[in-house]
Amino acid sequence: MLMEKKLIEDILDAGLSSNADYAEVFVEDKTQESINLNGGSVEKATTNKVSGVGIRLAKGTQSVYGHTNSKKPDDLKNLALDLSKSFPGEAGVERQPLGELEVGKRHQAKISPKDVDKADKIALMKKAYEAAKSFDEVIQQVRVQTVDWVQDVLIANSDGRYVAETRTRVRMGIMAIASKDGVMQTGSETPGTGKGYEYFYDEVDVEELAKNAAKTAKTMLLAEECPSGEMPVIINNEFGGVIFHEACGHSLEATSVSKNASVFSGKLNTKVANDIVTAIDDGTIENAWGSANFDDEGNPQRKRVLIKDGKLVSYMIDKINGRRMDMEATGSSRRQSYKFAPTSRMSNTYIANGDSTFEEIIANTKYGLFAKKMGGGSVNPGNGDFNFAVSEGYMVRDGKIAEPVRGASLVGNGANILKKIDMIANNLDSARGMCGSVSGSIPADVGQPTIRVQSITVGGKKGADEE
Amino acid sequence: MNIEKLFAKAIEKGLADVQVFLNDTSHLSIEIFDGELNTYEISDVSSMTIKGLYKDKIGTYRTEVLDDTMIEEIVDKVLDNAKSIDSEDEAEIYPGDDHYEKLDDLFNRALPATDPKKKIDMVKKLDKLIHDENEKVSVAEAHYSETTRSVMLQNTKGLKLHNKVNSAMLFGEAIVKGDDDQRTSFDVLISNDLDDFDVETFASDIVEKGIEQLGSKPIPSGDYEIVYEPDAFATLIAAFKDVFSAEAVQKGYSLLKGKLGESIGSEHVTLVDDPFMKKSSRSRSFDDEGVATKFKKLIDNGNLNTYLHNLLTAKKDGVKSTGNGFGGSVAPVNLKLMPGDDDKDELVASVKNGLLVTSVQGAHAGANPVSGDFSLQATGFLLEDGKKVQPVALVTVAGNFVDMLKDVTRVANDLKTGYFGITNPSVKIKSMRVSGN
Known part of the structure; x- marks a missing residue:
């Protein structure tokens, strides 16, 4: 129990004591452990305890938020009273009573990070280190980091929602650095899960992943600079889904849509993508990286089909922006911690499988870039212009994967690119990401099958290819 | 407690x-x-x-x-x-x-x-x-x-x-x-x-x-003279600031390894860390390890003068900590690229065929602090014979951080402290690769 029910009710009542029409309490207690391994030795081991309370009040589309790490009842009630002064006037709404605490039962960890000895975590990391380091003599350095956390949350609001759940995340980052003649290139793998350590014990092979990271670093070390210019680009599955996340997903969040600050504002039920594109944000996938029982306003997480056969059918909406849009919230509210007011965010976002195969897409491409592994990227939600780094790329020539190329980046516009996706494979898979936005940095899963985009501007240090 | x-x-x-x-x-x-x-x-x-x-x-x-x-x-x-x-x-x-x-x-x-x-x-x-x-x-x-x-x-x-x-x-x-x-x-x-x-x-x-940026479009790919406005250049400095960390150098993650005392930039480049800057909320008299902070030149007229140290990295190199032990690692306090004498307008006027870059985006992914390579989305203006002729967007500017520092031909006097807490003027670069259409 993170907080007594009586105190929560008192805080909500204090919040509604003047003219606010909504009050919400978010209580959090989180313990995070991180270990850094460098050159095979443990260099840092840190524990971080995050604990506090966030109180939000709203009236119409206006909201006020306060947070503190004090758990003293008087401090919390006074904070709610202070905030309520922003809405002067008589108390306006009746608070719905809080019933029984609803405790989320899905997405549980079998082996909680709390029950794993540090020595066992370190042994796992050293295995990954050895596998990457011994892959090839060009691998000069290997960094391995694990971060895990157990976050207990309790959310209650004046609509009568009263819920709690435990959210567990475990992630390892493996980075290999290949170096030769003063040139350095990197390769990385970042497996992670909404499960516990059973994921690393039973489901993934960290040595195999470490070798992959080393292989990417070596391949990129020996690669040519990427040619630049506009060309067809084949974006691989898994983390390739970052393109949709950045270029379209952010522009479908109510945070920007409700303010007419998104290119997709007012586009509901219109065609925004090629007919073959269906895209989904699903916060209910069992133990996935971006899943939860409840969103951070206390409503059940949901599956949202965003784009169906090219047509925009849903946004991701939180309560307050929903009021501005005159639309229901979609269970999409998320936040990093009690230090952030929640807002509409993605969870596990992916493009659905298509009819082609990976082999068909390659064979049907005379000339272009195959972005096998994507790095991160960013987007301007105001106009959808985006920028992605390609961390492992290959040229495609005459329907075959040809030489590796490095230093490529993809630049384009989200709304345009959706219309230019002309082939989608049937190999849907996903990868882990940390997504930063107004309500902080949160785990977000990205995914897609391999897709082909007719043309994207490819930036690189080399000039246009001689064709 | x-x-x-x-x-x-x-x-x-x-x-x-x-x-x-x-x-x-x-x-x-x-x-x-x-x-x-x-x-x-x-x-x-x-x-x-x-x-x-x-x-x-x-x-x-x-x-x-x-x-x-x-x-x-x-x-x-x-x-x-x-x-x-x-x-x-x-x-x-x-x-x-x-x-x-x-x-x-x-x-x-x-x-x-x-x-x-x-x-x-x-x-x-x-x-x-x-x-x-x-x-x-x-x-x-x-x-x-x-x-x-x-x-x-x-x-x-x-x-x-x-x-x-x-x-x-x-x-x-x-x-x-x-x-x-x-x-x-x-x-x-x-x-x-x-x-x-x-x-x-x-x-x-x-x-x-x-408003000036309305009607932006890509320009043909090629090599262009570049003038970075302060915000754009600050984004690049922010993306590569870790290369000065002795921790990165000692672990082999910095491209400045073995470059101490050598020329890594043109004579126009002087980069300092000033922990005493007025009205900066980052300013500090001591770091997180309790070491007194110091004013220091990282790059002095193009020469790499010092790395940034905390207690651990200083001990390894047999030097004194520079008072840059922050957040369990090594970080600068207030980076500042020293200004030159020219107005920004003079830098722009001196460009025959180039790009005035007003902003770059995607540095957290498109800039590799280990290799120094970057390829970033840029917006700005096409410059011909010293004049803005067209707003530009959806292009990338690509290069290597150290190569770029060597190609700095002029720095302006329009110092600005921006979003990243880095203070710098507009900077002119001899030539960089631009990818457009």
Whole structure:
């Protein structure tokens, strides 16, 4: 129990004591452990305890938020009273009573990070280190980091929602650095899960992943600079889904849509993508990286089909922006911690499988870039212009994967690119990401099958290819 | 938390030395949308970072739960964390320096004392000015945020230090709509004195920058002379600032390894770390390890003068810490690229065929601090014979950070401290690869 029910009710009542029409309490207690391994030795081991309370009040589309790490009842009630002064006037709404605490039962960890000895975590990391380091003599350095956390949350609001759940995340980052003649290139793998350590014990092979990271670093070390210019680009599955996340997903969040600050504002039920594109944000996938029982306003997480056969059918909406849009919230509210007011965010976002195969897409491409592994990227939600780094790329020539190329980046516009996706494979898979936005940095899963985009501007240090 | 009690328990359980770093942060933020108060946030958070030394290794525990009931758990975890470390590094808890710079103007009492209504009115004014500046403005965003941070460091070696700073940031953004495109433009003002905020000029500059960018399109790929405006160049410095960290150098992650004393930039490049900069909320007289901070030239007329050190990296290299031990690692305080004599207009006028870059995006992914390579999305203007001839977007500028520093041909005198807390002028580069259509 993170907080007594009586105190929560008192805080909500204090919040509604003047003219606010909504009050919400978010209580959090989180313990995070991180270990850094460098050159095979443990260099840092840190524990971080995050604990506090966030109180939000709203009236119409206006909201006020306060947070503190004090758990003293008087401090919390006074904070709610202070905030309520922003809405002067008589108390306006009746608070719905809080019933029984609803405790989320899905997405549980079998082996909680709390029950794993540090020595066992370190042994796992050293295995990954050895596998990457011994892959090839060009691998000069290997960094391995694990971060895990157990976050207990309790959310209650004046609509009568009263819920709690435990959210567990475990992630390892493996980075290999290949170096030769003063040139350095990197390769990385970042497996992670909404499960516990059973994921690393039973489901993934960290040595195999470490070798992959080393292989990417070596391949990129020996690669040519990427040619630049506009060309067809084949974006691989898994983390390739970052393109949709950045270029379209952010522009479908109510945070920007409700303010007419998104290119997709007012586009509901219109065609925004090629007919073959269906895209989904699903916060209910069992133990996935971006899943939860409840969103951070206390409503059940949901599956949202965003784009169906090219047509925009849903946004991701939180309560307050929903009021501005005159639309229901979609269970999409998320936040990093009690230090952030929640807002509409993605969870596990992916493009659905298509009819082609990976082999068909390659064979049907005379000339272009195959972005096998994507790095991160960013987007301007105001106009959808985006920028992605390609961390492992290959040229495609005459329907075959040809030489590796490095230093490529993809630049384009989200709304345009959706219309230019002309082939989608049937190999849907996903990868882990940390997504930063107004309500902080949160785990977000990205995914897609391999897709082909007719043309994207490819930036690189080399000039246009001689064709 | 009773710190003496914590120290006593730690020593009793076998830790050789202990240090606590207490951080109290209070924060206010205001956001206006369409003339109305959209969000108002207040917060107060205290945290404590405890470091304990056991057999020359340091274990760390950071907590926001500060009551005495935590003492037992903290000490056990610190010990457990320290014991798990098996690197060769010899860590230490610092006894202190003879002299710490006195920094007086970092905390402005008047700022938190100012009525929040006055601050709300200022942001409302900014919102209205952005809307009214031009009919093409479709959306305005106006935010204000204010932070007061007080830190206290105390350790069992007898060191006790305090620092208190505050700062306010005003953020304005405009989305402007043209016939067939939409552009965004934003800027920030940072100071701990509200009188420094010239809201009128700030609003009109933001809108003007957005309007100028309407009708942007890519330009043909090729090599262009480049002039970076301060914000764009600051983004690049921010993306590559880790290359100066001795930790990155020692571990083989920095492309500046083995370059100490060598020329890594043109004679126009002098980059300093100034921890005493006035009105910067980042300014500090001591770092997180208790070492006195120092003014230093990282690059002096193109020559790499020093790396940035904390206690651990300094010991390894047999030098003194530069007072850059922050956040458990190494970081600069206030980076500043020293200005030249020319106006920015003179830099632009000297370009025959080039690109004026007003902003670059995607640095967290498109810039590789290990190799120095970057390929970033850029917006700006095509320059021909010293004149702006066309707004440009959806192109990338690609190169290598060190190669670029060597190709700096001029620096302007228009110093600006921007979003990243980095201070720099406009910079001209001989040539870079631009990818467009």
